[in-house]
Amino acid sequence: VNQDKKITIGFSQCVSNDLWRQEMNKSMQIQADLFENVHLEIVDANSNSELQSKQIQQFIDKKVDVIIVSPWQSTPVTPVIQKAIDNGIPVLVVDRKTDKQTYTAYLGADNYQVGINAANFIASKTNKPTKIIEIRGLEGSSPAYERSIGFKDVIKATPNLEIVKIIDSDWEASSIKESFRKALNEIKDVDFVFAHNDRLAYGAWEVAQDLGLEKQLKIIGVDGLPGPNGGLDLVKKGVLIATILYPTGGDEALRLAVDLVAKKTHPINNILESTVVDFRNAAILESQFIRINQKINDINNLQTNINQLQKTYNSQNNLVKILLVF
Numbered sequence: 579v580n581q582d583k584k585i586t587i588g589f590s591q592c593v594s595n596d597l598w599r600q601e602m603n604k605s606m607q608i609q610a611d612l613f614e615n616v617h618l619e620i621v622d623a624n625s626n627s628e629l630q631s632k633q634i635q636q637f638i639d640k641k642v643d644v645i646i647v648s649p650w651q652s653t654p655v656t657p658v659i660q661k662a663i664d665n666g667i668p669v670l671v672v673d674r675k676t677d678k679q680t681y682t683a684y685l686g687a688d689n690y691q692v693g694i695n696a697a698n699f700i701a702s703k704t705n706k707p708t709k710i711i712e713i714r715g716l717e718g719s720s721p722a723y724e725r726s727i728g729f730k731d732v733i734k735a736t737p738n739l740e741i742v743k744i745i746d747s748d749w750e751a752s753s754i755k756e757s758f759r760k761a762l763n764e765i766k767d768v769d770f771v772f773a774h775n776d777r778l779a780y781g782a783w784e785v786a787q788d789l790g791l792e793k794q795l796k797i798i799g800v801d802g803l804p805g806p807n808g809g810l811d812l813v814k815k816g817v818l819i820a821t822i823l824y825p826t827g828g829d830e831a832l833r834l835a836v837d838l839v840a841k842k843t844h845p846i847n848n849i850l851e852s853t854v855v856d857f858r859n860a861a862i863l864e865s866q867f868i869r870i871n872q873k874i875n876d877i878n879n880l881q882t883n884i885n886q887l888q889k890t891y892n893s894q895n896n897l898v899k900i901l902l903v904f
């Protein structure tokens with residue numbers, strides 16, 4: 579990258595009130611700060627596709643160099659993303675996709691594989707007839723769709739496993755508490771729950787506990803965030819039997835966006851690694867995350883020191899120049 583040219587990156591984040599999104603925003607901002615010439619503007623679409631389309635239009639009007647979008651839902655933002663591309667602005671979609679590959683590049687884990695991993699985990703645990711409830715993410719958002727298809731494909735091919743009920747959600751636990759309670763009251767002897775994220779999984783556990791079913795139900799989530807009550811912690815505590823790691827990729831996204839501006843060759847699909855986390859690897863993963871975060875803090879502090887030194891140098895340099903005039 580030509581270090582002299584200022585690069586403006588507009589990021590339309592679909593929602594910002596959960597820890598996973600906050601982690602993505604934070605890692606993206608830290609990465610942006612490490613480039614002297616990158617300006618990152620993050621806007622929050624607040625779970626609203628119309629607002630998100632408007633924000634993307636504003637980035638087009640401002641003629642930013644590249645747009646990053648995590649679409650709330652696929653279809654509504656597809657036209658405006660196409661428009662950005664038609665205007666010569668590359669668009670990187672992260673975590674959630676648009677329709678028909680209308681983007682310059684995608685970065686995120688493979689959500690079809692996330693669903694497969696969850697189902698394979700269940701298949702590895704039992705040979706007996708097994709009843710499963712699936713709690714899906716938001717309808718119309720690509721991870722919900724892809725996780726569901728991957729999950730179903732394995733379950734269908736595994737004769738002892740059966741999905742007895744599918745419950746829809748808006749990705750947040752409050753949206754499933756009632757419907758999940760009703761399902762547990764209606765269907766007896768449910769063995770497993772696959773919830774499309776750890777927040778839904780935790781909400782499902784709370785309902786199960788309320789009904790005295792928390793020992794019987796084995797719950798799997800997705801995300802695997804570190805920190806108190808994050809997915810890794812929930813697995814360590816035995817609240818969840820497993821979670822499927824779903825990295826946010828904020829820093830990778832920022833670097834890829836800079837590459838898109840520089841017109842470097844890149845794959846269309848940039849797939850982040852995912853893995854199954856259960857009691858065997860939850861603790862080690864969590865301690866690795868903590869170590870990485872400490873390193874990031876160290877780098878940040880160093881950056882602040884460098885900036886301070888640079889300022890001191892500049893002002894002293896000016897002083898020398900003034901003195902030389904006399």
Ligand code: FRU
Pocket residue numbers: 593596598599673674715719721749774775776777800801824
């Ligand atoms: C965060 C989130 C995650 C989930 C992802 C799917 O907003 O709901 O929990 O894995 O979005 O896009």
